[in-house]
């Protein structure tokens with residue numbers, strides 16, 4: 001690397017060495033040195049309209065591609081604005097790096113009212129990150145970045161935040177600024193793998209539960225294991241598509257459905273790969289009581305005792321575990337589980353109520369229009385909640401949902417980030433009329449970058465899910481009606497295409513057209529569409 005460049009410039013160089021090709025950020029007078037570095041690099045800069053948009057774009061970029069999403073933000077409000085996406089990425093184990101400035105070393109923690117000052121900036125992001133560091137000298141930056149990039153593959157990926165004071169960003173970058181080797185995840189203890197193999201081989205009703213921690217596993221390995229065991233496979237929302245939904249042994253992402261939970265409770269061996277087993281995976285206060293034994297594999301040793309203590313805990317990367325396990329011989333006729341899987345799916349489908357059936361009618365059209373590898377970034381809206389269980393996907397990294405933190409405003413910027421990471425794949429946003437407005441201005445980014453991005457807007461004229469919650473609890477509906485703008489006019493004002501789909505056939509036509517348009521297309525789908533009633 002050339003000598004005589006500032007730390008700000010050297011940070012961009014080092015990020016490039018780690019393979020970063022895109023930075024989502026909003027520049028300010030406090031980040032000029034970082035931007036000097038970007039200008040001298042091949043890294044693409046994407047300018048969102050709010051740091052929240054930057055963070056969600058980085059998240060969508062990361063979930064669609066598996067590569068860390070990187071953001072540059074200013075001290076103070078830049079950091080507080082990106083806190084929500086950091087929280088989302090933390091709770092869904094998404095790799096993200098936020099680099100920000102902070103006030104000069106001599107002013108830190110003084111409360112002098114300097115521009116963008118927070119008395120303790122790290123305290124804001126520490127609970128939202130695996131590491132939040134304040135670099136007091138140039139030499140502290142490369143080890144921090146090495147640790148962050150290493151951790152993305154070697155442990156549960158989380159956001160990391162580097163704060164560099166203005167004087168450090170401007171100081172000469174001396175010392176070693178080489179990119180470090182990125183460590184692999186932990187390998188399993190061979191004796192534990194052997195025990196798992198014996199348990200699985202002897203199982204009569206084995207089941208496999210796949211979480212987001214298993215999205216990177218070799219697809220053939222999981223197929224082989226499920227088939228050799230004749231084990232039914234269910235995923236969390238984050239794990240959707242690891243086993244293709246069309247596979248005979250697949251229950252899809254239906255972990256939250258009662259018939260599936262009942263089936264799972266009867267498994268004699270449940271193999272759990274890479275799942276927090278959290279409330280938002282089951283939509284239950286606590287895990288159902290299981291009658292059988294559990295084998296739980298997680299890349300994080302601490303996670304192995306959170307929410308459920310397994311009979312056999314294995315600290316390992318899910319892919320490394322599967323590779324070590326290989327095939328497991330079983331005398332079990334695979335067709336028994338297959339028959340059960342089909343029956344459970346039927347039961348689950350019969351349980352859908354009238355509103356969910358409307359969602360499913362729309363989701364079917366969306367599915368039919370999209371290629372198998374399309375990415376659908378979804379928001380906290382009722383149609384997405386139904387889709388979490390009912391939208392079939394054939395591959396992982398295709399259905400993105402803000403599961404754990406559950407924040408509104410995710411879908412549009414996440415879809416933009418996904419499209420930038422994977423330009424060859426169709427990418428779509430699916431948002432509700434209220435949540436869409438949290439990050440609506442990011443439509444401008446899709447316009448200016450000419451992204452063929454369909455934005456599906458599920459419009460029920462208000463906060464549908466909250467309305468339902470109030471009605472169910474006998475609370476007089478309060479604060480659930482928002483006066484909506486003319487969404488089509490608003491999208492057009494930004495330079496986007498816009499259309500209201502007044503039938504399912506019109507939805508299909510508009511969606512297909514939007515996939516090849518020279519920019520984004522807002523497609524409004526009204527819950528009161530005549531065809532859905």
Ligand SMILES: Cc1ncc(C[n+]2csc(CCOP(=O)(O)OP(=O)(O)O)c2C)c(N)n1
Pocket residue numbers: 380381382383406407408431432433434435436458460462463464465466
């Ligand atoms: C940042 C944030 N604030 C508040 C909420 C609570 N919340 C969850 S869903 C929802 C309503 C969303 O309405 P809309 O986007 O129209 O979706 P719908 O439920 O109507 O389908 C609200 C306010 C949240 N999840 N995130």
Ligand SMILES: [Mg+2]
Pocket residue numbers: 432433434458459460461462463464
């Ligand atoms: Mg709504």
